[in-house]
Amino acid sequence: MNLSQAQTGNTHVVYFETGQFDVPQIETNRLVLFIQSLKDVEIERIAIYGFCDDRGSDLYNLELSQNRADAIKKIFSGFGVDDNLISNVDGKGEVLLRVISSDNLNIIRGLNRKVEINVVYKITEPEVVVKEKEEYRFLKKKLAVGDKITLDNILFKTGYSYIVKESIPVLEMMADALRERDDIYFTIEGHVCCTKNARDAVDRKTGKRNLSLARAKYIYDYLVKNGVKRTRMRYVGLKNKYPLGKATKYDKRVEIKITSISKRN
Structure with a gap:
């Protein structure tokens, strides 16, 4: 027996300084407000993905993006969010440069030095019987x-x-x-x-x-x-x-x- 769940959610983005994984104070304040907004919501899962801009080697970017994701996870844990709800804490390395109406490469890069937090809410629906064996x-x-x-x-x-x-x-x-x-x-x-x-x-x-x-x-x-x-x-x-x-x-x-x-x- 499995539960069929209709899911909605919310997304929050935290931005970082070049080459850094310490969370800036203003971003910490924004993140705390976001975490507090989740206290009355039943959560299915939380995914935390770290990213970098297009500078640096693949290995460097992968490590930096992972450190950024880990830093955000630490803040969630510090505010009592159950670690079992956090399904992913993953550094994705370099991300596609966002397409925005700006020719300033520094602005574009700044938008990609980030961590994306995806929260999926859970709404329980009636139970659905699933066959244990089913041919493709x-x-x-x-x-x-x-x-x-x-x-x-x-x-x-x-x-x-x-x-x-x-x-x-x-x-x-x-x-x-x-x-x-x-x-x-x-x-x-x-x-x-x-x-x-x-x-x-x-x-x-x-x-x-x-x-x-x-x-x-x-x-x-x-x-x-x-x-x-x-x-x-x-x-x-x-x-x-x-x-x-x-x-x-x-x-x-x-x-x-x-x-x-x-x-x-």
Whole structure:
């Protein structure tokens, strides 16, 4: 039994000085007011994302943005916010320069030295019964070459190329479905969000900027290990060309694209 929840929320942004992760006093005051506004709200989760401007190396920006996110989390904890509500405290490194009506690069950069705080409120709705086992829909669906299937319930830990443990049973069902649907040939497409110029993100496990490719390969390797023939599939990383929405606690970042369908006997 799961709860179906209608969710709304609120967002707050904290800005930083160049190269700093100490929260300026005026920003601290604004943040305290924001935290106090949440005391009468039932919260589903809080996500804290740190960012930098376009200066500095990838490693430096990733570390600085993480320090900024950690600084904000410390303030939340200091005001008694339950740590279990904070689903993400992630440094995203360099962020896309915001498009605003200004030619002043310093102003634009200043808007990207920030931490974004996303608060999702929880509204409990009537219970919904969910089947424990369910075949993937594409097993019964009529497919055509070029169709794309988003793997909605296969979720990656933000910034990493491995899935969360809750998604393992789903991936097992997907492998079962693809073994049965052996007429399908496909490409596994990996994605990321929130990077500059549609480039790839850094895989925090390896430090390499190939996160979308590593995610696609993770699914590919699992399917091979579980009996799906290599000759039926390939994998690619599409970087930030076609992101599948904003990052949350976990990333939904893989699609399957049908490349050919053979006649079944």
